[in-house]
């Protein structure tokens with residue numbers, strides 16, 4: 001039986017702007033946070049404006065049980081995320097959580113975490129969980145330019161960070177999938193964990209597949225309910241069409257037929 | 259105390275709030291959010307003769323005050339339902355209705371016969387209105403003669419309560435309703451989704467893999483309400499109204515227009531506890547207007 005899900009009004013503690021298109025929300029629920037695992041997500045209610053009718057799914061960026069905080073890292077894409085970007089301290093937002101499965105933490109070092117753009121969101125929580133197991137992950141972060149790299153200092157606290165930017169303004173120049181670690185050092189890792197644009201994840205799946213390294217990806221298929229009933233967010237797997245919101249969002253690339 | 263019970267054919271329901279097929283899974287998915295035994299009934303997701311993988315992704319497009327879906331009846335087939343799912347839900351202590359779907363009359367009949375054997379399923383909802391499968395459901399539901407034919411074929415093998423779910427994608431819903439009533443339906447549910455479409459202008463491509471899909475949510479409510487009202491005037495069998503119900507006021511509109519019960523669909527995605535709020539809202543409305551029984555609300559629209 002899956003863990004219990006909750007619907008709660010969270011209070012916005014902070015809304016931190018990272019750059020013009022990204023922000024982090026720090027939220028507290030009315031009671032103590034339940035057990036939550038890296039890779040899980042929440043469904044956020046954005047007040048209906050006609051064009052924002054359904055909830056919006058976001059990965060859990062970080063959990064701080066000691067101060068009862070749940071953090072989301074959000075990219076402004078359209079009306080819904082724009083509305084969320086305007087939330088102020090003390091505002092309330094309604095969440096269904098925790099949803100989906102989670103990354104399976106390998107207990108042998110070294111592991112590599114790869115995030116492209118806002119895909120780094122779930123990797124901070126994942127890195128922290130590795131730290132609790134005395135594993136300091138390598139974290140490869142990619143962005144268009146230096147300005148698009150999100151909260152790199154936070155990741156540096158938890159892992160050894162590698163950087164790539166498309167324009168070369170920081171780290172190696174090129175796409176994250178072209179980083180030298182993926183060319184020369186890939187087989188040294190016990191497992192790769194990645195989240196980002198689908199084209200990036202597919203490329204990484206291809207690279208890790210060839211190198212014979214285990215790889216988990218976190219998918220972001222468009223979804224309506226987020227808890228398994230509408231069957232809209234499916235992805236083809238070796239077991240047939242599976243729901244990204246329940247059997248995922250994290251899949252081992254060996255299972256996917258995408 | 260107001261009397262919330264209602265009757266759909268031979269089905270006695272504890273209250274008029276049911277959930278719509280394809281939007282509520284098998285019910286158990288909502289057990290964290292509501293007390294399922296407080297529902298008037300649950301219509302579980304479509305069951306077909308064989309396993310169906312459904313349509314390719316993307317299957318969903320959000321639209322103004324609604325959404326398009328093209329799930330395409332993904333389910334593991336009737337034998338899997340009987341063996342694996344039925345035992346897990348049979349004791350939920352609410353009225354369980356199975357949505358029966360198919361592509362051929364033989365398939366509908368096969369599924370109905372197998373569901374007929376299940377003691378704790380007092381009714382089926384015959385889905386002759388799904389817009390998302392080729393040669394499927396909707397073709398039956400959009401022509402009076404075939405709607406009547408499939409209803410009669412299932413009636414011949416199914417001896418419990420037979421609800422037939424109508425498609426709104428027709429010129430005259432009243433004509434289809436009459437044909438289905440003549441075919442032997444005990445009651446009708448309406449509406450299924452309206453056929454629609456969305457285009458991604460940046461990619462100059464349809465959003466849905468199937469190009470068209472079924473529109474649901476508040477965007478379709480006025481159409482659904484009009485159809486319930488028309489069908490209520492056209493036939494004598496009970497009606498279950500649905501389409502865009504988001505709150506108690508919406509539900510009460512359907513009851514006034516002639517529905518004896520209502521189903522909540524897409525609204526469950528936004529608020530998984532919405533059915534309980536709708537139930538409580540209907541009760542509060544009845545107290546406010548001193549209406550003793552739900553039955554006194556059904557079709558009580560004044561039109562002078």
Ligand SMILES: Cc1cc2nc3c(=O)[nH]c(=O)nc-3n(C[C@H](O)[C@H](O)[C@H](O)COP(=O)(O)OP(=O)(O)OC[C@H]3O[C@@H](n4cnc5c(N)ncnc54)[C@H](O)[C@@H]3O)c2cc1C
Nearest residue numbers: 056057058059073074075077078079080081121220221222
């Ligand atoms: C499991 C999951 C986890 C996610 N985690 C995060 C996260 O941590 N941070 C974050 O910023 N975003 C995340 N997303 C994506 C986020 O949900 C969407 O960006 C958001 O819903 C867009 O809402 P909007 O109203 O601003 O944009 P809309 O107006 O709804 O859409 C704007 C544009 O973005 C496209 N779009 C919308 N949703 C998606 C999607 N899921 N995938 C691809 N394209 C989409 C639309 O087609 C449209 O072109 C996640 C999605 C899923 C399914």
Ligand SMILES: Cc1cc2nc3c(=O)[nH]c(=O)nc-3n(C[C@H](O)[C@H](O)[C@H](O)COP(=O)(O)O)c2cc1C
Nearest residue numbers: 278279280304327385449450474475501502523524
């Ligand atoms: C994702 C989704 C899946 C659906 N699947 C089914 C189905 O399997 N069988 C069926 O008869 N109707 C199905 N429907 C239609 C609903 O039961 C309902 O008729 C329709 O959505 C209108 O009601 P609503 O606006 O309250 O959602 C589905 C609707 C949605 C949104």
